[in-house]
Amino acid sequence: MSEETTPPRPSLATLLQSGPMPRSAVPAAEANAGTAEQEAPPRVAAQDEIQDSVGDDRRMEQDEDPPTHAGSVAPSFLRHAPTGSIAARRPPRWQWLLLAALTLLLAVQVVIADRATLAARAGWRPVVSGLCAVLRCTLPAWHQPEAYTMLQREVRPLAGRQGVLQVQASFRNDARWAQAWPALSLSLSDADGRVIGRRLLQPHDYLGAAHDPAQRLEPGQSAQVSFQLREPSAATVAYTFEFR
Known part of the structure; x- marks a missing residue:
């Protein structure tokens, strides 16, 4: 069985004298390294293309938004709204x-x-x-019965007429506005304080035919009335006036 012998490697001086090593003599590892170095530039080119595309996208986004001044940030709907549109919406x-x-x-x-x-x-x-x-419209008369003030009153039997009372009274309008003539409520009582008769008299009852429904008593104006009334009982000793 024969043994393979490895030829001795030439020395460095021999290599320098003999000139460059033929391509076939370059070791396989060095050849592979050269191949890898030659294939690297395409990868760098691919990365450059990606960076260029990202830069283009950023430039497009910047072109879409209008530039704003420093310190003034406005919402997107105001940036795209035409100038004067808000003022145009205000009614004249x-x-x-x-x-x-x-x-x-x-x-x-x-x-x-x-x-x-x-x-x-x-x-x-x-x-x-x-x-x-x-x-030039009309108003109803002011009606405030409690604003009438009784100034004087007198009830006495009428001489020569049995069971008839003569009533005299004077009153004043203390309201702020003119009032119509009031209705008079006259109550008659006996000695025990029991009411034995009551009569409600309207203006035409105590003023007679001379009464004018449109007539008013002005503020502070006084009036005097006199009328006759049939006595309900001979036991009448007291009477009371009320304005209605």
Whole structure:
């Protein structure tokens, strides 16, 4: 069996004298390394292409958004809204004036339509009275019976007529506004305080035919009335007046 002998490797001096080593003599490992070095540039080129594409995407995003000044950050819907669109949405001033005029007209109509009820309230009476003075509308008379003050009263039997009483009274209107003539309630009592008779007299009952329903008693004005009344019982000793 023959043994293989490994030829001796030439020395470094021999290699330098003999010139460059033939390509076939280059070891396989070194050849593979050269191949790897030659294939590396395509990978670098691929990375450059990826970086270029990312840079293009960033430039496109920057082009989509308009540049803003430093310190002023606005929402996206305002950045894309046209200039002056917000001011254009505001209604013109004449529309506000028209709305205010219509609201005032409606309020006046409501007050005039319900003037009878409002005029019966002390707080609303001056307002309604002023409107009716301008618009020439009528108001019902002020009705405040407790504002009448009895100044003098007298009830006595009428001479020469059995069972008839002569009644005389004077009163004053202390209300803030003119009032119609009041209704008079006259109660008669006996010595024990029991009411034995009551009569409610309307203005035409104690004023007679001379009464004018439109006549008013102005604030502070006094009136005197006199009328006759049939006595319900001879035991009458006391009487009471009330305004209605």
